[in-house]
Amino acid sequence: xxxxxxxxxxxxxxxxxxxxxxxxxxxxxxxxxxxxxxxxxxxxxxxxxxxxxxxxxxxxxxxxxxxxxxxxxxx
Numbered sequence: 001x002x003x004x005x006x007x008x009x010x011x012x013x014x015x016x017x018x019x020x021x022x023x024x025x026x027x028x029x030x031x032x033x034x035x036x037x038x039x040x041x042x043x044x045x046x047x048x049x050x051x052x053x054x055x056x057x058x059x060x061x062x063x064x065x066x067x068x069x070x071x072x073x074x075x
Contacts, residue, residue, distance in 0.1 A: 010024070017040070018038050020034065029053050029054060033049055034049070043065060
């Protein structure tokens with residue numbers, strides 16, 4: 001949300017508890033990359049997105065854990 005609207009994810013695959021995909025952005029700063037998430041049970045995950053733009057490579061580390069249920073629906 002709020003990111004580069006030109007980014008497109010493709011080649012999504014999920015095998016077991018691991019999901020992978022590729023991405024390509026064609027906006028003001030064109031970028032390509034890959035992503036990978038490993039689900040650790042039903043309530044947590046870890047992973048990373050590796051992207052290259054203008055000759056610079058970056059790694060964005062991901063992790064999350066469910067900490068409870070929502071009190072009321074959004075919207």
